[in-house]
Amino acid sequence: MRAARLIKMVLLLQSRSSMTAAELARELEVSERTITRDAQALSEAGVPVYADRGRTGGYRLVGGYRTRLTGLARSEAEALFLSGVPGALREMGLEDASSAALLKVSAALLPSLKDASRTAAQRFHLDAPGWFAEPRTPELLPAIAEAVWDDRRITARYRREETELERELEPYGLVLKAGVWYVCARVIEPEQGPGSAPRPGPGPGSGPGPGSGPGPGSGPFRVYRIERFTSAEPAGDRFERDETFDLPGFWADQAEQFARSLLRATIVVRLTEAGARRLKHTVDPLSAQEALDAAGPPDAEGRVTLTLPVESYDVAYTQFLSLGPEAEVLEPAELRKRFSDAAARIAAYYIDTATRADKGC
Helix, strand or coil, rough: CCHHHHHHHHHHHHCCCEEEEHHHHHHCCCCCHHHHHHHHHHHHCCCHHHHHECCCCEEECCCCCCCHHHHHCHHHHHHHHHHHCHHHHHHHHHHHHHHHHHHHHHCCCCHHHHCCCHHHHHHHCCCCCCCCCCCCCCCCCHHHHHHHHHCCEEEEEEEEEEEEEEEEEEEEEEEEECCCCEEEEEECCCCCCCCCCCCCCCCCCCCCCCCCCCCCEEEEEEEEEEEEEEEEEEEEEECCCCCCCHHHHHHHHHHHHHHCCCEEEEEEEECHHHHHHHHHCCCCHHHHHHHHHHHCCCCCCEEEEEEEECHHHHHHHHHCCHHHEEEEEECCCHHHHHHHHHHHHHHHHHHHHHHHHHCCC
């Protein structure tokens, strides 16, 4: 346990010019007193850890000290090779850089770990696109990816319904979801001067962002589907990245908001035990779980009645047909009648088929 912590401490100091005891304690989840003891142990072991005293002091490595990757276990080495997604890197135009980096890592590994890249590739493969969908790489993805890595503003034109709009964007991050590429970007409001407040109201992305951050003329963060871009040109200057921006957290919030924004109708349904188990595989899983949690106890027949948000009555009709007799729609009346009519047609068809089979037709 301590050996792993000491290695992580060296790697942290190797990646940064200096870190305070408080920063190291927070990263390593130990006390500052433990950091002091660990620094002394590293120094005694020959690792040149130097402590700067004073309010602005901290720990640093001196003499350009670098550790080699000889402390990696096999599972760690294999996980390192799994961290690169070849298809996504290729589409972003980073395949050559990734290959060069992996070659350098391979060269630094112990002889016993030289086969880590091969064993990892034999055991895991990521196929990002969904089933029955032809994967397409947006033509402008490499240009937008370059702007993301370079923190460079872009002037982009994109299609929204029947119109084409132009925006100046600060592209913060890329997301690959089910074979579709998105860019999360901050909108630069064109009509605002430095220090002006962001323009209120919804933006042109696929969903509302959580708000804007600091910076002159900064608007909200938005999500754009890259295949809808018709042009993306560098705007000439780099932007100062808001280091508090959390790409995974932002995407999770946007995805949840988008999923919930689709649920614009409500139905009341009664489910058997089997129907309740299958509900999360039929409708939005989060909404299904919330509805099940809010439902009362089962009735005398073992069925639970719950109120469920759905995208529309037409969508609900298609979804709940798959549950067959495990679900009974109670409200609204018009949707219940559709299921009643469908059940009658299905029953009549099977009865007619069975009758004709009995008669040898």
